[in-house]
Amino acid sequence: MFETLLSLLSANFPIYIPILILTSIALIIASISDIRTREVPDLLNYSLIFVAIGLRAVYSATTGEWSFLVAGLIGLGVFFSFALVLFYAGQWGGGDSKLLMGMGAMFGIDLKFNIFNNNLNAINNSFNVLNALTDSFLLNFFVNMLVAGAVYGLIWSTVLAFKNRKELLAAFFEKMREKNIKLVRMIMFAAMFILLILAVFVRDFAYSVMLLSGAIIIYLTVYLWISTKAIEKVCMIKKLPPTRLTEGDWIAEDVYFNKKYICGPKDLGIEREQIALLKRLKVKFVLVKEGIPFIPSFLFGFLLTLAFGSWWIRVIA
Template identity: 35%
Template structure:
């Protein structure tokens, strides 16, 4: 019974969070905190039912692990605060695959379920991110092309590209000389991958600059927004663009002195959490 309740809660909460993220680029804190609370409550009841500390310890352990991962992703600016809190909620409520669903979906559980869940979220996020990026490029193709060309003309990019091209040429020669098939593949990969990543990086930077920065009214600022410029008021640095997000106290000060600020608007990532979780429940580890 608990397992079906868990599945229903996870799907409803993630669906609502995804809708909020797409519409407002913000996930309400109550969604994340209630998911954590529900997870801990359900596994506490499981512990009482089974007369064992094992269920609640599993929930707390995976919650702790996902908290550490969330902090790392947040501090490296890969995720926003809402994404991090939702992952913690998933850790609390899905520390293991719901046993009653195994015979229903017959998933591949060759790895511990938290690893499968996190891995599938990242894979879904990668595919989702590429699709969103392609959509943004097509919507802003002229601006994208112009900015991309400007980036390729920058002196440091030219130098990096020249070094990569020289190394790629050398790796191709080595691949043609060496007769070992495995080494040939390795050298061809070394010749192609760095150049591919360089152009991928330039594409991402171009997308960021043409579609992810916007000037907004300071009244619309919310806790955690990434302001893309230093805010100096009365010769005092109120906010640094290197910060992890603006705080409520900083917002109050900024609103008194500024009408508009430039903010970085990231991609809504919670839909990838929903997709990754559904894949994990239906298929488990579908990679290997």
């Protein structure tokens, strides 16, 4: 336990200490801000990026290890590209994306010499892509963040569902009656039925269990998906007046005024000019999608990485 943290602190790199402290502080502040306001201040995100590059530049200039600065720039570039894809795919907000870029700059990616390596014995002069990737702090952080996010999101959704159980039940059955939902259910149940038939006639017990498991997973997935849609409708769609809107809010439905488009989901977050226009046109309210605050998953993933490192690789192996 805490193999990664001990590895970092046992290395002859004093730069580890400020990086770990500053990252921890930034993630704690960002998590609190995200839970309270559903926003992460740009000042915090940009500060994390510039401080990371600054620390790496000073360290590289002092020691002559310029690969350390290059690793930070590569980490920033890779996570910038990935965050950009997630943002324009509508999966992440701007705050999540910028914080991910800051993490990339802080811990860096260097396939030849990654000082944030979970196994310091694996650092050598040879270029080994597989070892560098599997021992990369950032890769382990990203996987741990997704795992922590899944568990955290499930708990958050369960609490929301319990608090709004009456409205949720009505929304669930309403979703069940929708035409597109009925079509999806028919397709999924047909696939489940085929798997069950195959499970009966397959002679190999292992294959039979696999097919049966697949059928159960399909069955659960259908109702989990419908439940998620119901939770989203009941718990995560809010009516807000333009005065309470902030830049970056996700608009759930298109807003028109005299048949002229004002804002909507395709905007990937409302802009200040659109908010000002809504106020000027005296629009009473808009539907805003208020997602689960995801930034705490960064903090949980970070702590999980420090404690257990690349545990997921051992599980797969």
